Amino acid sequence: MDINKKDNNLIVTGLKDFNLHHIFDCGQCFRFNAVSENSYFGIAKNKALLISQNDDEVIFYDTTEDDFKNIWYDYFDLNRDYSEIKSRLSNDPIMKEAVSYGDGIRILNQDLWEAVISFIISASNNIPRIKGIIERLCENFGKQISYMGKTYYTFPDTDTIYSLSKEDLSVIRSGFRDKYIMDAADKFKSGTLTEEYIKSLSTPDAKKALMTINGVGNKVSDCILLFGLGRVDSFPVDVWIKRIMEYCYFDGEQSIPAISAFAEKHFGDIGGFAQQYLFFYARENKIGTE
């Protein structure tokens, strides 16, 4: 990896296993969107970022070296060797095919609180609407930040969401999920759950702790573990994963627990990566929808 400054931009070359389309369209994050053929814009970690990619050259616009080293290097999981993970998964011919579709996927290291609220909102919802609800949450209650001459909004912190009434929250039109959002804020604000405490727990205990939040069940907790806590052995089973697993590994319908059990055995400690390659592959190929 090589970093060069040009004006206010950072030009990073030599990134392996890195593709913006794969990273931002594999369902892990809701605040980044394509703004042109090869560039994405979004907000994470209280920072806005415009990023573009041409083959080996990735440009972080209006970004300092400090922010790259302190924020984006970790956010994009650049310290991890994906080649090794991909080669391990590719012993399985099905995974080899899925990996070849999304060979530039990286699991983003997102903020825990944002993951908790975002995946509560994701329940029984579609991705365009999830993104809309989250944007309204940020625009109404986040802090203003300025980037490249424009104003954007951060993801609101626990105290801010805790202070909201149900009527305040109604502007985001989250439907029945509003009470779940408020329960998460209650539990984090009261200290029943804290980020430090959850991070100190083993994965099974962290999962149990997360599931004490109303609106956080099996699937949502797995997403929080994987995307907000870096527990890369988690294998969230949603409708897409259920369909593609039934299609690829089973002969017809299977229960979610059966699929989870199979994934745990089959993918072990790298289940989270397998899940992302499969999710991307299923959605790109619309597996099970026609």
Place this chain on the structure above:
DNA sequence: CACCAGGCAAGCC
């Protein structure tokens, strides 16, 4: 216009 979306909790047996 139905159908259903990255589910979950609560109420049944």
Place this chain on the structure above:
DNA sequence: GGCTTGCATGGT
């Protein structure tokens, strides 16, 4: 324990 149902809203 497993199975059903209601849930708000809007994308397709």
